[in-house]
Amino acid sequence: MTGSGPVDRSLRERAGRVIPGGLWGHLRAASLPEGYPQFFRRGEGCRIEDVDGGVYVDLMCSWGPIVLGHGHPAVERAAQAQRALGDCLDGPGEVLVRLAERVVGLVAHADWVMFQKNGTDATTACVMLARAATGRRKVLVARGSYHGSAPWCTPSMAGVTEADRSHLIHFEYNDPDSLAQAVDQAGDDLAAILVTALRHDLARDQALAQPAFALAARELSARRGAALILDDVRAGFRLDLAGSWAPLGIEPDLSAFSKAIANGHALAAVTGRDWLREAATRVFVTGSFWCSAVSMAAALATLDELQRVDGPARMARAGLRLREGLARQAQRHGIGLRQSGPPQMPLLLFEGDADQSLGALFCREALARGAYLHHKHNMFLSVAHDDAAIDAVLAATEPAMAAVARARLA
Amino acid sequence: MTGSGPVDRSLRERAGRVIPGGLWGHLRAASLPEGYPQFFRRGEGCRIEDVDGGVYVDLMCSWGPIVLGHGHPAVERAAQAQRALGDCLDGPGEVLVRLAERVVGLVAHADWVMFQKNGTDATTACVMLARAATGRRKVLVARGSYHGSAPWCTPSMAGVTEADRSHLIHFEYNDPDSLAQAVDQAGDDLAAILVTALRHDLARDQALAQPAFALAARELSARRGAALILDDVRAGFRLDLAGSWAPLGIEPDLSAFSKAIANGHALAAVTGRDWLREAATRVFVTGSFWCSAVSMAAALATLDELQRVDGPARMARAGLRLREGLARQAQRHGIGLRQSGPPQMPLLLFEGDADQSLGALFCREALARGAYLHHKHNMFLSVAHDDAAIDAVLAATEPAMAAVARARLA
Numbered sequence: 001m002t003g004s005g006p007v008d009r010s011l012r013e014r015a016g017r018v019i020p021g022g023l024w025g026h027l028r029a030a031s032l033p034e035g036y037p038q039f040f041r042r043g044e045g046c047r048i049e050d051v052d053g054g055v056y057v058d059l060m061c062s063w064g065p066i067v068l069g070h071g072h073p074a075v076e077r078a079a080q081a082q083r084a085l086g087d088c089l090d091g092p093g094e095v096l097v098r099l100a101e102r103v104v105g106l107v108a109h110a111d112w113v114m115f116q117k118n119g120t121d122a123t124t125a126c127v128m129l130a131r132a133a134t135g136r137r138k139v140l141v142a143r144g145s146y147h148g149s150a151p152w153c154t155p156s157m158a159g160v161t162e163a164d165r166s167h168l169i170h171f172e173y174n175d176p177d178s179l180a181q182a183v184d185q186a187g188d189d190l191a192a193i194l195v196t197a198l199r200h201d202l203a204r205d206q207a208l209a210q211p212a213f214a215l216a217a218r219e220l221s222a223r224r225g226a227a228l229i230l231d232d233v234r235a236g237f238r239l240d241l242a243g244s245w246a247p248l249g250i251e252p253d254l255s256a257f258s259k260a261i262a263n264g265h266a267l268a269a270v271t272g273r274d275w276l277r278e279a280a281t282r283v284f285v286t287g288s289f290w291c292s293a294v295s296m297a298a299a300l301a302t303l304d305e306l307q308r309v310d311g312p313a314r315m316a317r318a319g320l321r322l323r324e325g326l327a328r329q330a331q332r333h334g335i336g337l338r339q340s341g342p343p344q345m346p347l348l349l350f351e352g353d354a355d356q357s358l359g360a361l362f363c364r365e366a367l368a369r370g371a372y373l374h375h376k377h378n379m380f381l382s383v384a385h386d387d388a389a390i391d392a393v394l395a396a397t398e399p400a401m402a403a404v405a406r407a408r409l410a
Numbered sequence: 411m412t413g414s415g416p417v418d419r420s421l422r423e424r425a426g427r428v429i430p431g432g433l434w435g436h437l438r439a440a441s442l443p444e445g446y447p448q449f450f451r452r453g454e455g456c457r458i459e460d461v462d463g464g465v466y467v468d469l470m471c472s473w474g475p476i477v478l479g480h481g482h483p484a485v486e487r488a489a490q491a492q493r494a495l496g497d498c499l500d501g502p503g504e505v506l507v508r509l510a511e512r513v514v515g516l517v518a519h520a521d522w523v524m525f526q527k528n529g530t531d532a533t534t535a536c537v538m539l540a541r542a543a544t545g546r547r548k549v550l551v552a553r554g555s556y557h558g559s560a561p562w563c564t565p566s567m568a569g570v571t572e573a574d575r576s577h578l579i580h581f582e583y584n585d586p587d588s589l590a591q592a593v594d595q596a597g598d599d600l601a602a603i604l605v606t607a608l609r610h611d612l613a614r615d616q617a618l619a620q621p622a623f624a625l626a627a628r629e630l631s632a633r634r635g636a637a638l639i640l641d642d643v644r645a646g647f648r649l650d651l652a653g654s655w656a657p658l659g660i661e662p663d664l665s666a667f668s669k670a671i672a673n674g675h676a677l678a679a680v681t682g683r684d685w686l687r688e689a690a691t692r693v694f695v696t697g698s699f700w701c702s703a704v705s706m707a708a709a710l711a712t713l714d715e716l717q718r719v720d721g722p723a724r725m726a727r728a729g730l731r732l733r734e735g736l737a738r739q740a741q742r743h744g745i746g747l748r749q750s751g752p753p754q755m756p757l758l759l760f761e762g763d764a765d766q767s768l769g770a771l772f773c774r775e776a777l778a779r780g781a782y783l784h785h786k787h788n789m790f791l792s793v794a795h796d797d798a799a800i801d802a803v804l805a806a807t808e809p810a811m812a813a814v815a816r817a818r819l820a
Contacts (some may be wrong), residue, residue: 011507023501025697042495065698091449097449112429124560137573163576372500
């Protein structure tokens, strides 16, 4: 038995009374295909168990944070050892310094680092830092890119005023001309170009940053004395431990990290170059739990383990095994399956499926066979996804692909 | 040996290289009197230990989060039990529903609740919810009140644009006429009145909300169809488990909680009334760790324990013991000591000490004798502060008061 069972339904009913819409935000099951569970009991390695006992190979990895597998022993040991001493104290622990040194040593462009809790905290701090350092206001963002859920960036306009967005100028991702036009539009008020590590918009084929685009972003911002901000919240420490644009040889001025940095413990980070250091002492950003030591101990252990096993390469290998298996299945069933994104963050879209209804069918069928996928958001691999786990996913997707083939004929 | 020792100094030096200014935000020791440690090793009950082995009775309680004492056994057991199952999964655990029901049952005005990570997340969400529900933009805030560190509210203007604040209108806390004028200024664009549970500005005597002011805020917002938002981040669950304005009989439309809700685990909450429920389903606010189960399990245990022992009353008793002892010491030494705020959140200011230099001296002397105080920010009591702990603080403050008396003569 998998899918939304009696315990899940009962919890949803209770949640519906005391939580608007039953849940807020991106984990709301109402945005998933029918039958997906809302509530989970447990996670271990690459598998999650819902409250009705359904067990799935987890291809969402909690939407990114889980990069080594749920409950990774080394991470949890480090977290527990720190917890036994203290977590949220009147100042940070020594672990802050060790983690800061580690991140600065690891991330190619980083001269310094600050820590937060949410990815949104990190992207917002980057924008503030760029404005403080330049004394300018305009921030260029790609149309449709997700940078968090603060008023200046959240995808819904409910509760947002036009003033919250008044200094944003849009460009098209991977389009250097469009970027250059936006830079011109900002004129001498350009504070920053803000760009995600890859184009990972919902329900749209992902696109890696093209070298010419990344180079244009780097050169235009440098020429105008503005900051290039890399929003590496979603991809960071999954594609490359030195930062997701390190393989391109492009160093941003500021990067925002979160999600994978501590294998599920709440943490975010901003890394920056020296010219922004002074501004970083003037901008006042803080939070009650930003110095908490447990998530930092977890982050240190996570980064150590990712480096020790070459996590990005391991995840790429698993992602390629999945991609090739799915491609074979799609071909066998004569289905146009578009697979995009880096192998560690696959997105599946079906040809001729503008409303993602075939995708939803595919995911429902796979879910019923023990694979937890997403029909329009990129998925995430972890180091815990070994060959056996990928093969278990493929065993679930084969009949799901057959169901899609039948639906297309019907 | 207490105060900034060799290990602390060495860590500061290393931190200074990889973190702008050595640390960001409110926990930065540079804003404290000289000799205060920056780095801590451990916390247990009402005591903290710095990295050089200095042990202090902690009157900051991590600036609010620690409400039962550091590492409270029942809270940590609950957190650990949840951690063994899972924390950050593809959806919340059953504990979300139990916590939501608990908070809605506990907080007087709450028909529903949503959870976040930072206090700033909660206050920002409240503003967005009020705007979404009313379709209006103006938000009234008291001059000098702290509501978080997002661009719309952070105390420093570095990195902030005028557009970020363009729909704020200011009034004077506890001044109904000033509030009425601000309401008139907002006209038919009034979305919300946002007010802290008490006036707890830095370096200024605290002031409880006067009943006439609270009533005016309630009536004006109701009459204009706007939301009354209570920012209970700092005081919530420390003064009254039903919300800090419950004793006044004033029910806000929205409340923001964080700090004390989970005894140091990262969590925040927004509670609201039914007329804002639909808006809450439209506003998109979310975060990678907002559904994480461990902090919710910790919150349930924290609220249970606070209720079981009547935490607010226990903290008030400890705070009064401290207040009376300090008053006796000040009188004995002929010193004008102003003690303000609710007893659970005391603030100490000396007469004729506009730059808080006497306060800094007092705190340094107390620190050297094992009491960790603050010279211009309100402090926090916890349930772990028993009579013996308060007496230990008073034993440290007696010679500190004598030092202040000597300094005033000099």
